[in-house]
Amino acid sequence: MGQPITFHKADQLKAKPDSDHLGFGNFFTDYMFVMDYTADVGWHDARIVPYGPLELDPAAAIFHYGQEVFEGMKAYKAKDGRILLFRPDMNLKRLNHSCERLDIPKVDGDFVIKAIKKLVAVEKDWIPEKPGQSLYIRPFIIGTDAFLGVHPSTTYKLIIILSPVGAYFGDSVKPVSIYVEDEYVRAVRGGVGFAKTSGNYAASLRAQSKAEELGFDQVLWLDGVEHKYVEEVGSMNIFFKVGDEVWTPELNGSILPGVTRDSVIRLLKHWGVPVKERRISVKKLFKKAEKQELKEVFGTGTAAVISPVGFLKWEDRVIKVANGETGPLAKKLYETLTGLQTGEIKDKPGWTQEVKLKGSSKKVSEKASEVTPEPETPVAE
Template sequence: MTEQTIEINLSNNKKEKPNPDQLSFGKVFTDHMFTVSYSEGKGWHEPKVTPYQPITLDPASMVFHYGQTVFEGLKAYLANDGRILLFRPKKNLERLNLSNQRLCIPTIDEELVLSGLKKLLEVDKEWIPNAPGTSLYIRPFIIPTEAFLGVAPSNHYQFMIILSPVGSYYKEGINPVKIYVEDQYVRAVSGGTGKAKTGGNYAASLKAQEGATSRGFSQVLWLDGVEKKYIEEVGSMNIFFKINGEVVTPALNESILEGVTRNSVLQLLKYWEIPVSERKISIEEVFESYSKGLVEEAFGTGTAAVISPVGELSWRGENIVINNGETGTIAKKLYDTLTGIQKGDVTDYFDWTISVDVK
């Protein structure tokens, strides 16, 4: 692919930045966005940084009808030495293209996207909050824009990146959450789209989340769609258990999203020589191990919360409290290490962060 020049149109109308102490998630957006268009014949073209602005589409545009969308989520951090750090962005862009393939969307040049993201960050660098626990959430996404009601892949797409300054996921450090094990609704199944980061998976999850919330739980733990027996994910995070000295996470399959944080956690655990395995794990095994006193920790992993300890699990009316409802040693160590690497405060053993050069 020939290198494409990224056009830059700056905004004349700078918005007021939010109070860094009152940041929530995904409600405030920066002054600019990065877009690339796709049309059949031309491929991905016209990469540009423009003022953040509304999208105008025909009501028949496919995005409103057939859900052929993909997205990613990652973060930029302001290090104490002033550098802008990205955490493993290439993993997200690789996954974006895996999602594209599943959804019949043309793959996009990962280098072009990374260049565009860097330009966008350069332009909106003042939006990166620097209070502890804050970061700039990055949302790349692709929507089909052709105005056509036939069920078929679109011939036109729009790729976009928007940015949102976000606060610490947990106000006072990390806090264990109560999880409801869902055995009626299913998030994904082998042969479906669970491995891809596409809108439909999230739409499918809302009903179960609504039920969990009404029962007083924070999130849902998903079981496999075939036997409703094996553990898959928690909310929109991957899940880990420490059972009898070994850390276990469900092996990847067609219905589990491969999290970048999951991958990083696995590498850290191996580096620390903590026994770890990726394998099938049933909810029954967790409850049985618990009754033998062997479940030491449980935690979710994802970009938003990084590490989210599980304090309580409820399955078929039975509740178990893990580690006295407190954050476990490993969860804490992972959280401190990962957020430390992300902020540039801890040695980046694995060259995970990429520094964005700002002129």
């Protein structure tokens, strides 16, 4: 897929939004990347074009059979002027795992990362620079064949859009409240729970609305068979500090293998914190809380990075975690990850990739904690 990427200039550029009122996913940049797939040619016609509506046939496969996968990434502006991506290779590995499960042709990960860098370089002035802000990157692939029948599409579009986003929690990391869902099911082993596909999120919407109606921020899903083992939060993986150990649900085929999840596990092991990837019963967690052994709970994901949990509701019981505040381990993880992502901490793990700009600074921050996690492992287990 070593093809050229053409550029189509917009007639008029948009006014940039107020960086103090970005929110998340509300604004989109001037350009997007598009590439097509046909069975006879493969992936082709890579181009950067003005952001705008798509023209699709009403019978397109995406509308009727949900053949779609996507990723979520960010570009960060460092204080020394560099633009950094965080572990984009992991995102592209996961995208291809999702493609395989949805029977979508795989992409050349290196080429797509090159396309992302070119698009971000074009839109460099859209990257907000205040603490916690970034440029969100959303690559996605949709089936475009016009047909009514249950079989894979033979044509596809890969599209990448960009959105300047504010700090997920505003000025500070704030603990969220979580409702344990024991009626609806998100995914089961053998399904598409490990894939990043829109159907997983559509299936979660009713439970999320239910949680909000009860006054909670997020849903914590249990396994789809026995309804007693913790899996993941609606938009995050989940971790529990129990005594001196950290527990997180093992990747079992129904849990999304998060890039931030993997990064957190590597950092914790490097710091000497025992990490157990295991089946975790919600009943056991609440018993640990009763014994004052549940010290911290936090979610991990691209949007929030680290999301501490202050309250957890299961059936008719509500527990307060870490006195409803951000625990020290969650705080350390947040500061380390955001420091690596923004170049404030020297990138000893080699997790960031620079978007090259003409005349960009080559200076690297010397502020560094000793962060040297284990070698890479496959994104899915």
